[in-house]
Amino acid sequence: MRSRDSARTPDDLVQALRAAGIGDERLLQAVRTTPREQFVPSNRAAAAYDDVPVPIGYEQVTTQPSLSAMMIESLGLDGDEHVLEVGTGLGFQTALLARLTADVVSIEMWPDIAAQARRNLAGQDIRNVELRIGDGSGGVPDLAPYDAILVSAAFPEVPVPLIEQLRIGGRLVQPIGPGGDEEVISFRRTSSGLVTVRLLTAARFVRLRGRYGFP
Template structure:
């Protein structure tokens, strides 16, 4: 596809995200996502993070298959999860479930450092290559079971999980800084909710259900 066609599709994607954010204003408590989040969504070429045959659909507001029985989330959900994290420029963020690296590339625009964990070798290696091509030098990636987080780089300011456990994984709660936020889909396969969890200064967690979602299940030791 020609660059100008992709550019037009990307602008349309941003308009759809903005409209959906406005529709969800009562839930998220504001009428629009943070401008830094929207700039990151504009800047990162989503078509470079999907299989080549799906590039024409890269900017549609739908999840797309990326192989390995995995999907790349719809753009609105990526923007919503990113916005809920409220990432600051000096934050250290861990992502569980790299896929082909699109969400990590968005995070890389906003945070000081992004640690991303992918359980399947092949997409993880592809993600490394794609992120390198985009110049995302502040992303460190490893192939491992993300349920356990990445303890040597903990604690993290923010945690984002792109696959759904039944319950919040204790290792990820443990690795979140006091005052930090976690965005995670959780629940049984047909009853998942996107959850914003915050760790208070005393270490206690508060959770807020944002909206029903459908994510693939979080693989690894923690899944039932």
């Protein structure tokens, strides 16, 4: 992990991601060209290029950049995908996905956070994102099926609606656990359901709330 003294630019963050094992050059270029200081609260801007999570209100935090990058990399994106993101936050991960895919549908439960994310994305002229406010545990069925789904909150299993909204052969990544002690797992959908591709890492995430998540 880099200190605040050494990680002040996007290139510094890219170096931290390389050190964490991220090798997808398209993803690293997306990180390099997406100014994270525009996607964190202004009072946290000094930490924007440290590989650390940042509090954003409502007991929510951004995903640590190296962890976010690991989850994105596991989706095996090639640029043509229609992607669902559950948990927009302030939009940095959304922006990375938007630069790497055809389009992104992102759903956030907190209206104030979603409004700021919308402003942040507009400020970077990112236009291939459909941002919804609502219960992410149920996905966004009217825009399904998705080629890939990234879930940025924890639940002991993948919610059934998310499985149903993922096309056959599509990838899904989600932290599996009670909230605060998870295994981040990459899955692939087959005709008979989800199969585990691999365990990415242990991590701590906030809980996935909603009808198909925690109360």
